Amino acid sequence: MISLKSALAKPFAKRVYKSIQKWANNPIETQEKVFQDLIATATKTVFGQDHDFVSINNHADFVKRVPVRDYEGLKSYVERMVAGEPDILWEGKPIYFAKTSGTTSGSKYIPITKASMPTHVEAARNAILMYIKETGNAKFVNGKMIFLQGSPILKEQNGIQLGRLSGIVAHYVPKYLQKNRLPSWETNCIDDWETKVDAIVEETLPENMTVISGIPSWVQMYFEKLITKTGKPVGEVFKNFNLFIFGGVNYEPYRAKFEKLIGRKVDSIELYPASEGFFAFQDKQNEKGMLLQLNSGIFYEFIKADEFFTENSERITIKDVVIGVNYVMLISTNAGLWAYNIGDTVQFTSTKPYRVIVSGRIKHFISAFGEHVIGKEVEQAMQDAISGTNIQVSEFTVAPQINPNEGLPYHEWFVEFENEPDNLSELAKKIDESLQKQNTYYFDLIQGNVLQTLKITPVKKGGFQAYMKSIGKLGGQNKLPRLANDRKIVDQFPQTS
Structure with missing residues (x-):
């Protein structure tokens, strides 16, 4: 009726x-x-x-x-x-x-x-x-x-x-x-x-x-x-x-x-x-x-x-x-x-x-090395990489790693998985390939050996919510930036494995 x-x-x-x-x-x-x-x-x-x-x-x-x-x-x-x-x-x-x-x-x-x-x-x-x-x-x-x-x-x-x-x-x-x-x-x-x-x-x-x-x-x-x-x-x-x-x-x-x-x-x-x-x-x-x-x-x-x-x-x-x-x-x-x-x-x-x-x-972009990477590009890259797999991502954010302990600088992806893949470096490679296709500046930096392939740092389950709670921004209209041009956010993460 x-x-x-x-x-x-x-x-x-x-x-x-x-x-x-x-x-x-x-x-x-x-x-x-x-x-x-x-x-x-x-x-x-x-x-x-x-x-x-x-x-x-x-x-x-x-x-x-x-x-x-x-x-x-x-x-x-x-x-x-x-x-x-x-x-x-x-x-x-x-x-x-x-x-x-x-x-x-x-x-x-x-x-x-x-x-x-x-x-x-x-x-x-x-x-x-x-x-x-x-x-x-x-x-x-x-x-x-x-x-x-x-x-x-x-x-x-x-x-x-x-x-x-x-x-x-x-x-x-x-x-x-x-x-x-x-x-x-x-x-x-x-x-x-x-x-x-x-x-x-x-x-x-x-x-x-x-x-x-x-x-x-x-x-x-x-x-x-x-x-x-x-x-x-x-x-x-x-x-x-x-x-x-x-x-x-x-x-x-x-x-x-x-x-x-x-x-x-x-x-x-x-x-x-x-x-x-x-x-x-x-x-x-x-x-x-x-x-x-x-x-x-x-x-x-x-x-x-x-x-x-x-x-x-x-x-x-x-x-x-x-x-x-x-x-x-x-x-x-x-x-x-x-x-x-x-x-x-x-x-x-x-x-x-x-x-x-x-x-x-x-204000939310990464151009620590002149790459001009924006939010839409990192989201598309993640989507491309997990499409057709059973990998599920709860949340992620990206920051530059300018002074690594060894090797070239890179983009560091902090990812909270619902089910963590067996091979993180393989996933990182797929994300990186998609990002290179979308962004010619990033492509040039990788191909020119200015940057190395991005790296993934897994975040423990509930880690992003714990971070938002720690800064008093849990819930409501508050959103975690998808990426930043510095490490101010990721350096505060309380739970990375």
Whole structure:
């Protein structure tokens, strides 16, 4: 029997699909309108006056007047907003600050405004509706859905609410989903991540779970606890679970492990949310990349990643991007961020419509020897090497070894295996070959005997979680960098064998 809820979901999905097609098929005009609206609205703000917004008519004017900034560059403006001053980066005051733990700046306060908040909620909703439109599958809306996220408890400062983005968004769950949603408010408010996951296991076990959502590394923890408790794979515990929604990290390195934990394949939807904006979501099951949200109050600019740290690097708009090039993504938003570098690098997989994958972080790369290796390349290399084998990897990160005890320098891969292979050097060779194929700089360094083949250092089971716990970043939206240009992270590992 078809329930009323799933019957209504299909026509709603069709309507949303049509409205998305309108702007996706007119990308340049859509972005131009967003740009003009942003400039017009912020002309009288402190930032708008400081940067002569009144005389900005086009992108070239904007580039001349507004330099690229990261959080540090905007901090003086944000501090005035946190102190309660209105009309600083955007008209009026923000309604929230998403508080994030920055790796370089300490705590960051990212403004969320009355104009920007709905775009976070709509994009998450639309991702699910686009899935329903494509697959015709709407049965899952009748079951229970779990969203592993931060605490929804917010603090107030000068009349503005502060909290983690996932906790803020928890206040905006549509009424028609509230009865389906887990965990309970009380469980969601538990601060300690391990205690919280234990409580979520108890709460969800008796329920008809159909959708599970969260960052893969933390969902994995939840799955493992379910299996320990029941002795069954997740797919047997939740027979109607058929949709996994994730964001924050590339799912591919986890896919084989997840299919083993679940006991079968399930559909997945990838999201690209951040405190600064909801940038993209997967709109097709069989297309690579996520649909860039061009109609969400965000104006995008791009700089080629390999030119980013050079003087006078060119800032381009979507009309000039090329498929497969690694770009640093800049955003200007209706939350008051201007030519803002969020730190991510993206590559376009399509320009009709505009779809992206997240290729890494501009600060997370290895170029200790001039190799310019990025996150996407190490993930692809690992995938290539274990494909077709029974090797399963729980987590990994990569660092340069510049001063080895003997021999040439190399890349050191710290890998936590679910089942460690008999021959680590054979696996290292396969990973290395894939990396050489993808990255010509790395190829030249290996062939020119500047570097030796990478080496794998196994990490004991639970070692990565122990590390995250030791730095107070277990759970929530926290992610381990896939690679670094130094050894600051790997030197802190408490459990390497």
